[in-house]
Amino acid sequence: MIFPRDATRRTDHKAASETFYDVVVVGSGISGAIIAEQLSQAGKRVLVLEAAADEDRSLKGYEGFLSRFYAAASKDNQSPYPHNPNAPMPRSTDARRIWPGQPDSSAYLVQNGPFSSDTTYTRVLGGTTMHWEAKTPRMLPQDFHLRTMFGLGQDWPLTYDDLSPYYVQAERELGVSADVEHQSYLGATFDPGYVFPMHELPLSYLDKVVAKGVDGTFVELDGEQFELSVRAFPQARNGVPNAAYDNGKGYVPVGAVNTHQVEEGERCQGNNNCVPLCPVQAKYHAGKTLAKALQDGRVDLLTRTVASKVLVDPATGRVDGIEVKVYQDPESPQHTTMIMRGQIFVLAANAIENPRLMLASGLSGSSGLMGRNLMDHAYLLSWALLPEMAGTFRGTNCTGGIVDLRAGSFRRQQAAFAVDIHNDGWGWATGAPYSDLVDLVDQQNLFGAELRRALPDRISRQLLLALMIDVLPNESNRVTVDPAYTDQLGNMRPVISYTVPEYTMRGVAYARQFARQVFQRLGAADHTAYDPTDGAYLTYEGEGYVIRGGNHLAGTHMMGTNSRNSVVDAQQRSWDHPNLYLVGGGSMPTIGTSNVTLTMAALCYRSAERIIAQLQDELSARLQTPAPTELPMPTVVAAS
Amino acid sequence: MTTSHHLNGDSMPAITTLDELYAYLDSAMQLEHATIPPYLTALYSIRPGTNSDAYHVLRVTVVEEMLHLTLVANLLNAVGGTPDLTVAGFVPDYPAYLPDGERDFQVSCARFSRESLGTFLEIERPRQAPDEQSRLIDRGPARRGRLGSAPGNNQLQYYSIGEFYQEISRGLHYLHDLLGDALFCGDPTRQVGSEYFYSGGGAIVPVSDLRSAEAAIDLICEQGEGFGGGIFDSEGELAHYYRFQQLVLGRYYQERDSRDHPSGPHIEVDWDAAYPIKQNAHLADYPADSEVAAAAIAFNTSYAGFLDLLTRAYGGRPELLLDAVTEMFRLRDQMTRLIHNPIPGLDGVNAAPTFEVSVHLAGVAS
């Protein structure tokens, strides 16, 4: 995929500020990229604003990320991406224990507690899809009606069937590898004859070892019997194209993005590094969609451009413009303030940055829900040593898991969950295999041949189950801002208040039991140990757990049926500001047990249709008005 | 269509029987494969972390040579032949000799350097014989490692690789006129389709008739030499010759550039950042009991296994091509270990794989 050369430079900030765009999009991640691409296809002029200091998405730049990752002593999910004080981002290593009444403001996210989340998102061109793992399950039909079915959470103003055609579009764009026969479970249906763009990725040998013990096992919950099996996850990763796709037209995978022709990124090679960076771009990232969006010249892209305020006309409620701070040097606070204007505005900055920007603009909305209902999947890790060599540390980060408890009547009492079998061993929980090496050498005093025998014995038998547990919306879990906490440019930082809901904790307690049962089935030695000094340590009914963030941020500008129960409508349009769309995970009323990106992408395809229609409507309305509105002169304010 | 210009010639084609066609296609497979060891050797001699541009260009070229090999296998399968990469002598004893118009030239397994890049340019350089009579050149007495010669007569070598394929095309047409569509009697399940082979470097063409056969030949010729005349092929891919030329000229080609004048981003090449390996290394160059010798033998065994795997993949099990890629990655690791090791007793000269496979093939029953 060719990224047009100098696309990030071809537009001058001043020229952009003097242009009246059809649509101004804040954020170049997957949501912003999809909307920009769709609007460009419809012939619209679009401006995309990106806070990061990126240049064009090129192979060289990408390899720069890779080298940075190689050289990093801590290989966490932000390790490839440079620190930028003008567009800071959270890092999982930032999380600290929070003491009551003492918010932790040592890192970008100000954590008000009581729970300290290690959730992250990535502020680079292409957003968090640069570091995401690329699991792409659809939500289940039940997930859209939890309030009606169980009196819990919020119903969506949409059904699975409403979203289904947009899931199809998203699966094409992301290049999903999966088999319909294995994804048709717990009520999920597909159009007759539908196949995914590519065949499902092979299960890992480790998955198969687990399957030997798990397949065919039954568990009972709320009087319902569930048969368990290890199943492949759908993934936005290039595999074997399905010749039957698109009525036999087949599918051509999208390779690496670069400014000149390069052949890379075709088939996944099993680098086992989806997070934080696929070295060959076999994994989808929004740079692929962005490159497409930039092809025809109707999309302008500005980097080093941080949206700082949404400007609203108090008379009409319409957004007039977006104030941005433009910087040159990430290390320097020097910047220029400008205003970007257009007919319609789209905030696609993610579920923390969207409400942060709105609240920093003084726009808390008529529902009072802006920033509330922050959700992120609660991950409980359980780890064990298998009785046989399973070849752990091979494959994509995760190929298979157990998803049979994603839905059921038990959800009236406790959270549903999905289980990942991690091909990267205990890494997430213990820092394996580095921690194992250090222990074997420094504590077990092994050397030479003894060490060589011990390494696979300790590492290649590792099994880590990551149990991803549903979290329901809760108004007190929220993003706020506080002028006391700002970043280098003077933008207010997000302040997070968060508690893991009891409903989720009931799911956590069950999930732990479930993991124990799987380990017993496999004859695997349970090595799980939760550290009470960990900032994310919680007790529930006398047992301690550590809960990790899933970076599946959602809920903070929830969609609903009216302006009192929600921030946006079913098209992600703001109830208060008729020419403003807040898009992404923030619009999701619930997250079920589905990684949020595919659903976000589907919602954005739906919104793009609505935005095109609205532009059309407003254009016709304007043609009937005799005096066209004059574009106000751009405001340029020098940095103080 | 680039392959039609010589079809109206008066002389009899060199290929008039199915057996002759098989022999030519066997020879074409050997030819396509023969460039892979030199490209791989240069590729993995590059010091890790340096010459990223050159690394990508070479890597992709290898992938596309694999594509060409597979296209020829599809051709051979389509006409009822049996691709076999395990026959004795399939892998040349390097240096090999490839045709270059009026003369031939030496192709070595050597380190990445200006000189080896010069050879690669020669391999891929477009050349068309001035007339049909000049298509076959008498190169004198039979010589080991001579490729692109007329099957059964090592002395007569084609003017160029492009001309060699022209002759195959002519033969295909001749036989098609004679036999009709019965020419394409091969088992269609032996064709490799895009499920098992895809890269940015052009899609694989399953061959089932004259049209698809021509398309496969066109793709091979266009990708290598840009035979049709342009620097980009019909699928918008830069021909190999121009890819290599970019490294010499220090700039990338971009759309609308004319030949020899790339105007894309600059390329920096560090010609010294390659391991100083023994050129056209042979097992005999390594002390008999050395670890280097043992590793070189192990590599040759693996390489023989790889060719055997390809033979099975082309013999009706195309899904094995996925395993073949895995095998290539293993070969990469074996090659780099050799290349990083000095040859004991030779000051400052590193080892390299020797690709002497025929000797060890016997042991590789799968």
Add this chain to the structure above:
Amino acid sequence: MTGPRQLDGSRRLEDFLAFSAEATAFTVFELRGTGQSQAYLNTCDGIVGTEVTDCLLDRYDAARSAVVASESTLPELLRRDILSDPQLGPVARNIAKMWFVGVWYELPRAWTEAFGAREGNATFVVSTQSYTEGLLWPAIGANPPGAKAPGFGSWAHPPRIPVFP
């Protein structure tokens, strides 16, 4: 002070490799195959100083000569003379870890208290290549995450873990 080792760099590297082979149970060929030999020796020299490295290599040399006439095995001699030595033990363990994951681990506090703080003694990845050349990965039949990919679908097969007698 210049010891005899400094006079012959290649001999020094060979001893370093021979000791490293003992520490990791990878052959000298495999160690050289990583292309990291000189970088690791330089790192060790750079942090603890050439005198300490030389001392370690001398002890190794001596143990190697002594083993012929000794009732002990070479690993036993190395445990006695190097691994249990308060100064050389942590350095030796660091050399082993460096070969496995390309990381120089910060020496323990007890070491710096006894033998003096060393500039640059922090936990760091020696170089981008040292990460990708870590020998832990082949030891467990895997690839360093993000490099040396094994190929599509290879993960579905049983691992090829080198059998170690």
